[in-house]
Amino acid sequence: IIxxxxxxxxxYYFDIIFNLTSLGREQKKHLNLLHSVVDEMIQQRIDESNNNVNTTENEKNRPYRTFFDIQMDACRKQNIMQQEIHDNVMTMLLTASDSISVTMNFAIFMLANFPNIQEKVYQELLEIYGTETTKSAPIKYDDLQHMHYLDRVIKETMRLFPPAPLIIRRVTKDLEIGEAVVPKGADIIIGIIKMQRDEKYWSNPLMFDPDRFLPERIKDCQLSYFPFSDGLRNCIGMKYAIICLKVLLATLVRTFIFNVDKSIEIHQIKLEIDLLLSTKKPLKVKIEKRCFQ
Structure with missing residues (x-):
């Protein structure tokens, strides 16, 4: 609908007109459902806290505190309002889930399309887990800190295929760009995908090269890489999305081998530029179960 x-x-620019349309009414119905689910989640957590006098002590004893726990603690200290928790949870549920599914689609195809890169990912995982299965040696949070090459593969995937290829921002003060002045209050569209594929900032930009994200190489390109946006309005679900991607991809690579019938060049992948990035035609991958000696 958006x-x-x-x-x-x-x-449909003006809300007063859009809200009178059938699409406007349908959007309102979906949003009401989403808001009610999030409100129920928050209220359930508040009720649990109120029913447990030792909540604070119990939270301290947890090995990890969740994003939700941290917000609830801030709310109790009156640092943030409950409405802010509601908005943050909504953002986490929607934007992180979208970026994960879109990036998983492209990452699996990149692994299949470039078997040498897939093998490097697998070799890194062998160093961490050996040939143990995901059932006998499940992925732990600390393991993620050793998946350096997989991390670079994810970053390179998101450079070429950012899940949100365009972002919209409102200018808070007059902004000079060359000889032009963008006035305060104007809405602008920033083409993330264009910048992340621009040869002005990236050498051989349409080559899939995870090692361009090695610390010594990425330092000159950091300002032109922001698949989750940047600054005060960057994606609140960024770290959550990366953790999920690492867990999912590491699990899959340890279990399966991905192949394609015929390798294709990056420029041959025809994209559909929308709120979320997609392909004009499906990316097909063959999946084969790994055999362990």
Whole structure:
């Protein structure tokens, strides 16, 4: 619905008009459902806290505190309002899930399309787990800190295929760009995918090269890499998404081998630029179970 509205902004720009349409009413129905689910989650957590007098002590004894726990603690200290928790949880549920599914799609195809890179990922995982299965040696949080090459593969995937290829921002003060001045209050669209594929900032930009994210190489390109946006308005679900991607990809690579019938070049992948990135045609991958000696 949002995508359709953006593409027909000359008709649906004003909320007062959009809300009178069938799409506007449908969007309101979906949003009401989402808001009610999030409110129920928050209220359940509050009730649990109120029913347990030792909540604070119990939270201290947990090995890890969840994002939700930290927010609830801040709310009790009156550092943030409950509405802010609601908004943050909504953002986590929606944006992190989207970025994970889109990036998983492209990452698995990149591994299949470049078997030498897939093998390097597997060799790194062998160093961590040996030939133990995911059942006998499940992935732990601390393991993620040793998946350096997998981390670079994910970053290179998101450079070429950012899940949100465009972002919209409102200018808070007059902004000079060359000889032009963008006035305060203007809405602007930033083409993340264009910047992350620009040869002005990246050498051989359409080559899939995870090692471009080695510390000594990425330092000159950091300002042109922001698949989760940047600054005060960057994605609140960024770290959560990366953790999920590492766990999912590491689990899959330890269990399966991915192949394609025929390797294709990056520039041959035709993309659909929308609120979320997708391909004009499906990316097909063959999956084969790994055999352990």
């Amino acid at each position: 995508s359709y509205r953006v593409k027909n902004i000359h008709i």
